[in-house]
Amino acid sequence: MNLKRFFSRLTPLVSKALPFVFVVFSLVLSLLVVFTVLSRFGYMNLLGVSVVLTDSMVPSIRPRDMVFYFNAGFGVGDVVVYCVTPSHCVVHRVVDFIVLDTVNGYRTMVVTKGDSVDVVDSPVEIGRVRGRVVFSIPREIWIPIAVAFLVYTLYSLIKTPIVGYSYAVMFSVALVLVVAVYAAIPRPIELETVKPPVVNLAGVYFGPSTCSIRVRYTGELSLTNAKVEVNSVEVDYVVLYAKEVVIKPSPSLLRESFEYRKPLLITVRASLNNVGSLFGEYDLYLGGVDLDISVANSTLVxxxxxxxxxxxxxxIRYLDNGDWVWSNKSYIIQGFSTLSLEPPRGALHPYAYVYWYNQGDKRWAGLPFGKS
Known part of the structure; x- marks a missing residue:
């Protein structure tokens, strides 16, 4: 009897409170719609919502779960929402950051990956990240609430006795609901030929002790094979590591690059775990030290x-039978090698002038050697 009386008193209160709750819910939903739409288009990006459609984030986020994101700082390990287009956004976890040196300056790229997939996504500009996911609502909660809201909206619309202000309000609420569904659920992209993800190089480094060039990249996947060209000529790699490939260009290319400041154009095409690809082009300027010239035991070293x-x-300028004579000759001194020259036989007062090029600049040194 008391229970019946309780429900008889509760029903009028619920009937009176339900319209108020409906209005508050409509206002909150309207604000979420506005913020989400603005966020999708990159204007006043504060917060937003999105519904996950795939199972790439299982088990942390399931299909049809709703996530709320805020425009806040994020790092490796955080789940973020980035938008390729205003109607196509992706909810994945950050696994890496890449800084690219481009003609327009340095650009920071974000690399993401789904928890249940093995392949990382193609890097996206950090400006496309709309925010960090702060919490999610399971599908068992938000879907029944959305259905109840829709049913109540339609019921109120049907019960409207006249076409006027009330009908306009109900129609506006229904329109907000439609826009909310459009904004929250990413629209699928039409199928097309999928290109392997491209990961840009992290850098190219020259080893002065071995004359080797190391091509490195940063990422989750490993290099499985590579093709490297130097000045459009394919070069066999010496070693292929998981994160770098080591090559050794021909000595003649290195010599010309050092002497005349000709950049080595390094072009790399590599496979990443046989599922992605790496491509990069770098200009490498070769540095080095000048020749060491001395005289030992009347010998030019x-x-x-x-x-x-x-x-x-x-x-070599020297005195021969009372006349000054010049002797000119060119040599190629191999790496870590020494050239020793004795003065011409019978030469008096020999004086040597040594010329070479370093980065396009002509260098020289002169010193006496031999018998005076």
């Missing part, structure tokens, strides 16, 4: 302290 060869021109 020219040392090449670099791993690559260097062209050297030696002009």
């Amino acid at each position: 020219i040392k090449n302290l670099n791993c690559f060869p260097i062209t050297v021109n030696v002009s």
Whole structure:
């Protein structure tokens, strides 16, 4: 009897409170719609909602779960929402950051991946990230609430006795609901030929002790094979590691690059776990040290302290039978090698002039050697 009386008193209260709850819910939903639409288009990006359609984030986020995101700082391990188009957004976890040096300056790229997939996504600009996911609502909760809201909206619309202000309000609420569904659920993209994800290189480094070039990248996947070209000529790699490939260009290419400041154009095409691809082009300028020139026991000693060869021109001026004579000759000194020259037989007062190029600049040194 008391229970019946309780429900008899509760029913009028619920009937009176339900319209108020409906209005508050409509206002909150309207604000979420506005913020989500603005966020999708990149204007006043504060917060938004999105509904996950795939199972790529299972078990942390299931299909048809609703996520709420805020425009807040994020790092590796955070779940973020990034939008390829205003109607196509992706909810994935951050696994890496890449900084690219482009003609327009440095650009920060974000690499994401679903928890239940093995392949990382193609890098996206950090500006496309709409926010960090702060919490999610299971599908068992938000779907019944949305259905109840829709049913109540339609019921109120049907019960409207006249076509006027009330009908306009109900129609506006229904329109907001439609827009909310459009904004929250990403529209699928039409199927097309899928291109493997491209991961850009992290850098190219020259090893002065071995004359090797290391091409490195940062990412989750491993290099499985690679094709490297130097100045449009394919070069066999020495070692292929998981995160880098090591090559050794021909000594003549290195010599020309050092002497005349000709950049080495390094082009790399590689596979990542046989599911993605890596491509990059880098200009590499080769540095080195000058020749070490000395005289020991009347012998001209020219040392090449670099791993690559260097062209050297030696002009010797000496006195022969009372006349001054010039002797000119060019040599190529191999890497980490020494060239020793004795003065011409019978030469008096020999003086050597040694010329070579370093980064396009002509260098020289002169010193006496031999018998005076």
